[in-house]
Amino acid sequence: xxxxxxxxxxxxxxxxxxxxxxxxxxxxxxxxxxxxxxxxxxxxxxxxxxxxxxxxxxxxxxxxxxxxxxxxxxxxxxxxxxxxxxxxxxxxxxxxxxxxxxxxxxxxxxxxxxxxxxxxxxxxxxxxxxxxxxxxxxxxxxxxxxxxxxxxxxxxxxxxxxxxxxxxxxxxxxxxxxxxxxxxxxxxxxxxxxxxxxxxxxxxxxxxxxxxxxxxxxxxxxxxxxxxxxxxxxxxxxxxxxxxxxxxxxxxxxxxxxxxxxxxxxxxxxxxxxxxxxxxxxxxxxxxxxxxxxxxxxxxxxxxxxxxxxxxxxxxxxxxxxxxxxxxxxxxxxxxxxxxxxxxxxxxxxxxxxxxxxxxxxxxxxxxxxxxxxxxxxxxxxxxxxxxxxxxxxxxxxxxxxxxxxxxxxxxxxxxxxxxxxxxxxxxxxxxxxxxxxxxxxxxxxxxxxxxxxxxxxxxxxxxxxxxxxxxxxxxxxxxxxxxxxxxxxxxx
Amino acid sequence: xxxxxxxxxxxxxxxxxxxxxxxxxxxxxxxxxxxxxxxxxxxxxxxxxxxxxxxxxxxxxxxxxxxxxxxxxxxxxxxxxxxxxxxxxxxxxxxxxxxxxxxxxxxxxxxxxxxxxxxxxxxxxxxxxxxxxxxxxxxxxxxxxxxxxxxxxxxxxxxxxxxxxxxxxxxxxxxxxxxxxxxxxxxxxxxxxxxxxxxxxxxxxxxxxxxxxxxxxxxxxxxxxxxxxxxxxxxxxxxxxxxxxxxxxxxxxxxxxxxxxxxxxxxxxxxxxxxxxxxxxxxxxxxxxxxxxxxxxxxxxxxxxxxxxxxxxxxxxxxxxxxxxxxxxxxxxxxxxxxxxxxxxxxxxxxxxxxxxxxxxxxxxxxxxxxxxxxx
Numbered sequence: 042x043x044x045x046x047x048x049x050x051x052x053x054x055x056x057x058x059x060x061x062x063x064x065x066x067x068x069x070x071x072x073x074x075x076x077x078x079x080x081x082x083x084x085x086x087x088x089x090x091x092x093x094x095x096x097x098x099x100x101x102x103x104x105x106x107x108x109x110x111x112x113x114x115x116x117x118x119x120x121x122x123x124x125x126x127x128x129x130x131x132x133x134x135x136x137x138x139x140x141x142x143x144x145x146x147x148x149x150x151x152x153x154x155x156x157x158x159x160x161x162x163x164x165x166x167x168x169x170x171x172x173x174x175x176x177x178x179x180x181x182x183x184x185x186x187x188x189x190x191x192x193x194x195x196x197x198x199x200x201x202x203x204x205x206x207x208x209x210x211x212x213x214x215x216x217x218x219x220x221x222x223x224x225x226x227x228x229x230x231x232x233x234x235x236x237x238x239x240x241x242x243x244x245x246x247x248x249x250x251x252x253x254x255x256x257x258x259x260x261x262x263x264x265x266x267x268x269x270x271x272x273x274x275x276x277x278x279x280x281x282x283x284x285x286x287x288x289x290x291x292x293x294x295x296x297x298x299x300x301x302x303x304x305x306x307x308x309x310x311x312x313x314x315x316x317x318x319x320x321x322x323x324x325x326x327x328x329x330x331x332x333x334x335x336x337x338x339x340x341x342x343x344x345x346x347x348x349x350x351x352x353x354x355x356x357x358x359x360x361x362x363x364x365x366x367x368x369x370x371x372x373x374x375x376x377x378x379x380x381x382x383x384x385x386x387x388x389x390x391x392x393x394x395x396x397x398x399x400x401x402x403x404x405x406x407x408x409x410x411x412x413x414x415x416x417x418x419x420x421x422x423x424x425x426x427x428x429x430x431x432x433x434x435x436x437x438x439x440x441x442x443x444x445x446x447x448x449x450x451x452x453x454x455x456x457x458x459x460x461x462x463x464x465x466x467x468x469x470x471x472x473x474x475x476x477x478x479x480x481x482x483x484x485x486x487x488x489x490x491x492x493x494x495x496x497x498x499x500x501x502x503x504x505x506x507x508x509x510x511x512x513x514x515x516x517x518x519x520x521x522x523x524x525x526x527x528x529x530x531x532x533x534x
Numbered sequence: 535x536x537x538x539x540x541x542x543x544x545x546x547x548x549x550x551x552x553x554x555x556x557x558x559x560x561x562x563x564x565x566x567x568x569x570x571x572x573x574x575x576x577x578x579x580x581x582x583x584x585x586x587x588x589x590x591x592x593x594x595x596x597x598x599x600x601x602x603x604x605x606x607x608x609x610x611x612x613x614x615x616x617x618x619x620x621x622x623x624x625x626x627x628x629x630x631x632x633x634x635x636x637x638x639x640x641x642x643x644x645x646x647x648x649x650x651x652x653x654x655x656x657x658x659x660x661x662x663x664x665x666x667x668x669x670x671x672x673x674x675x676x677x678x679x680x681x682x683x684x685x686x687x688x689x690x691x692x693x694x695x696x697x698x699x700x701x702x703x704x705x706x707x708x709x710x711x712x713x714x715x716x717x718x719x720x721x722x723x724x725x726x727x728x729x730x731x732x733x734x735x736x737x738x739x740x741x742x743x744x745x746x747x748x749x750x751x752x753x754x755x756x757x758x759x760x761x762x763x764x765x766x767x768x769x770x771x772x773x774x775x776x777x778x779x780x781x782x783x784x785x786x787x788x789x790x791x792x793x794x795x796x797x798x799x800x801x802x803x804x805x806x807x808x809x810x811x812x813x814x815x816x817x818x819x820x821x822x823x824x825x826x827x828x829x830x831x832x833x834x835x836x837x838x839x840x841x842x843x844x845x846x847x848x849x850x851x852x853x854x855x856x857x858x859x860x861x862x863x864x865x866x867x868x869x870x871x872x873x874x875x876x877x878x879x880x881x882x883x884x885x886x887x888x889x890x891x892x893x894x895x896x897x898x899x900x901x902x903x904x905x906x907x908x909x910x
Binding site for chain 1: 546660663667675676678804805807815
């Protein structure tokens with residue numbers, strides 16, 4: 042049962058301090074106000090959330106200074122009428138709400154004789170500013186990246202989309218963390234059903250804490266056993282803004298620099314921001330490369346095994362002899378050899394990610410060059426397998442989205458096994474199984490394989506932005522993500 | 535969700551139909567038709583296409599009166615017992631067809647991809663995959679083949695273009711040497727391989743534009759006939775009719791002989807098997823899906839999937855019997871030509887006729903109320 046704030050300051054302080062007993066990081070101060078210093082007020086804040094060095098310049102500092110200059114009988118009416126020129130203050134009726142307000146990083150102010158508490162904003166929690174994005178690098182375009190503050194992130198999007206149609210719906214996730222979750226979208230472009238669905242899904246769970254958008258992503262995904270992500274992730278505000286312009290919704294979670302974009306399709310994971318900033322020929326070329334890379338990241342080692350173990354007749358004799366010669370002296374069957382090498386590579390990748398920057402690079406060099414060469418010299422693996430594994434790794438790095446690339450990395454092991462034991466038949470079975478899975482997969486009602494399937498729903502317009510990215514002048518219509526009747530993107534005059 | 539009830543488009547239907555018809559017919563028919571003189575076989579393909587279009591005509595005659603599913607339409611027109619008999623007829627056709635296709639897939643895989651493989655292991659794996667696909671529903675099924683279409687079509691067209699380089703056109707002659715009976719027999723065989731078109735009857739309830747359902751069937755029949763004629767001419771021009779008759783899968787043998795410029799890949803038979811693997815799998819998938827759908831309707835099964843597992847078991851044993859008994863292929867041919875084709879034509883002609891007759895007979899004197907309204 043929430044405790045109401047009363048006019049009795051002592052009672053309010055007692056209740057408040059019970060709630061925050063043994064919290065050394067929370068500062069509580071009693072201060073006398075009024076010209077005769079006869080009325081007491083009480084402020085509470087998280088130690089680092091208040092700028093102590095410029096106290097007088099802060100909102101709470103200015104408020105207290107003013108309150109000391111007013112006679113005691115005018116204090117309450119002054120505070121009640123909010124006449125001290127602070128835009129973002131909010132009154133609370135209960136101790137619990139006031140506590141929650143303070144935990145967002147603001148100062149809580151109680152005044153004797155006043156039955157509400159006020160939230161006074163200050164610098165808030167410490168956090169990074171706008172930093173250069175670490176992943177999703179582009180050759181052309183902005184390098185601003187999201188930070189851990191949801192407010193900063195929404196501002197970065199609004200900076201790019203200066204339209205009153207951009208809406209931000211706020212909710213909270215996590216029973217104990219009260220993490221701020223914002224849904225950002227263009228009201229006149231989205232399918233309202235998608236917004237309803239994501240809001241419904243956000244209400245469908247109750248968890249103690251959400252420390253990153255990844256937790257929300259997993260809790261709101263429908264196909265939890267699919268290796269393919271059903272939300273697109275990005276750390277780039279321009280990518281998020283671009284998605285919003287397509288009629289998609291961006292979900293931002295406090296403390297997470299990773300935004301979730303919904304709905305998502307296979308095609309959307311292959312696209313990058315600079316696909317639209319560069320000329321169409323370059324964009325199309327790299328797009329095709331990425332599609333091929335996503336396929337090979339999953340199948341290349343399996344295809345190698347199928348060709349060398351089962352269907353050698355495909356290859357020219359010279360190449361075949363060279364492959365056979367390179368395997369001479371290797372004690373393992375080709376499947377084990379490929380699996381060993383792939384596992385070693387995954388270990389190197391994992392070790393490289395966890396280590397600090399410079400050490401991570403060293404691991405790459407030590408692993409890739411020294412261990413690889415030593416393994417070949419010791420006849421543990423053949424040079425061709427090293428090449429196959431390295432090419433597969435390159436392909437997986439060429440997929441622009443890490444989560445999406447991981448799906449292929451996992452499936453790769455399945456392909457190694459089926460191709461190792463069933464050859465090209467296993468490969469075909471694997472492809473069919475993946476296709477069946479993908480053809481059924483949907484992200485918020487949009488088929489995962491759109492616009493390769495169901496393109497007729499948008500008059501085949503979306504096909505101009507798939508393998509090839511046609512010149513921007515041809516991409517006049519928005520994609521299927523946008524509601525019908527609002528799909529015109531470009532009008533040429 | 536706004537997209538959950540998307541229905542299947544004309545493009546999706548025509549693509550799945552093309553794959554359904556192309557896989558089996560291009561693999562089996564050239565061998566059968568090649569016992570005719572020169573290029574006479576193409577006449578059979580064209581006559582068979584005529585039969586296919588006729589079949590589509592009678593399908594259209596049914597589709598126009600259908601409200602809801604085909605089974606509902608049958609029940610309304612023919613009563614419970616006859617409609618059940620007709621549905622069992624269709625069920626048997628699709629299950630036997632799926633069994634035969636599974637057998638062909640088995641042979642294809644064991645001949646070209648996995649010579650040391652075990653046939654029942656291949657069958658079980660394929661059936662499990664088909665079960666996975668069927669379990670995922672009709673929308674997922676059509677999407678697979680919509681996306682696969684050009685991935686299979688473009689390499690096939692490229693290979694066919696390269697294969698024309700070695701065609702000896704003299705072998706196409708003489709033409710019109712076959713007697714009338716020969717033309718008729720083979721045309722009926724070609725026609726019988728177009729019977730999967732009857733699947734359109736069951737797609738109406740899922741189609742975005744049911745009135746254009748038959749049009750997508752026509753696109754499929756014409757495309758497949760063109761492809762089959764081209765493949766047949768290339769095969770005859772490359773191997774001669776005697777060789778085509780004895781080859782197990784002449785079209786795949788042809789793919790293995792095509793010289794690609796550059797010389798990096800020496801033989802393409804293995805990789806090109808993928809086209810027939812996917813096309814045959816599409817037809818197997820269709821057989822399993824339709825068989826399950828019909829069985830579910832007959833048993834009034836709503837949520838469970840027992841029908842699918844029963845259908846799969848039947849298909850497995852039918853395929854198994856094809857493998858163990860060489861004469862089963864002849865029986866299948868006879869079944870298609872003497873039971874399935876005429877039976878299906880009779881059903882497809884009788885039902886709309888009865889529908890019309892009953893409508894006229896039940897028409898009230900005032901002429902305003904129709905029989906359908908009364909039965910509702």
